[in-house]
Amino acid sequence: MSERIAEPVPGVDVPPRPRQPAGTRFQRVLRTISPRIVTGGGGGARRVAGPGEVVFAAGFFGLSLLLLLLLPFQTDWLPSTKLVVQPRFWPAVAIGAMLVFSGGHLLRALAAHPAGGAWAEIKGWLRPLEFALWFLAYVLLVPWSGYLLATVAFTSSLSWRLGYRSARWVLVATFFALCVVLVFRSLLGVNIPSGALYELLPPGGFRSFLMTRF
Structure with a gap:
């Protein structure tokens, strides 16, 4: 007897393809980064941001932006050199990834309901x-x-x-x-x-x- 495929929940689960079980890790990633959840749309309840999450996300995004601005002054670009062996290439890839993901985190935190206790959380960091x-x-x-x-x-x-x-x-x-x-x-x-x-x-x-x- 074939295993019954779980029915997707409207607005939450991504409908599974044939012979694919519902709720795979890839689907959970898609649900996490979907625009409806980031912006709080789709008619569902907006998530609650953790204490100090906006401050942390903004600080990490600012640090990533600062590193990007300093990149031309801290690394070199050598003429007649392959791209992947350029001193500036891999730092640029790493900082670019930091900027993209920290920016997404910041947008998601700003779209969520703020939680109380942010100052107590920040004092714990300090x-x-x-x-x-x-x-x-x-x-x-x-x-x-x-x-x-x-x-x-x-x-x-x-x-x-x-x-x-x-x-x-x-x-x-x-x-x-x-x-x-x-x-x-x-x-x-x-x-x-x-x-x-x-x-x-x-x-x-x-x-x-x-x-x-x-």
Whole structure:
């Protein structure tokens, strides 16, 4: 007995061809990119955009457009060279695809009903920037205080920021910083600025030891 083909839902399913099961992956792709769904037409309910989706789509489209504008200045076009081996060809293909798909995403997001909570979603995206600023402050502190003191201050402060504020966790963070300094500075001999603070110490072997090992 032959398998019965599922009946398509009007306005949703694409009618199957003979001997083709309904609801194939290709049909789902067609339904996703159909103009009726992008524009919200066809009499059906418009989809709801996720929190911050319009902002994300606009940002990605703007980034793609910026890369396209910078393409002539960042890549070369060599005379008497085949197209597929041109330095500008494949970057142009990649950026062109980014521009097309991000533009389609932006149009689809603008056509959808906006969802609430966009600002809370954006704040969630910005939270990692705080920890990037912590690391930048650590990098700027190393040439002034030295690798050891800067690492101890960084790990202890970050431990406090993450909620581990007892004396036990401060000691754990300090011990971890000391281990990091011993491994990278003393054992591996990584070239790290010694710190302007060490210059205030009296000249001698102790200052030289701190400047070379810590």
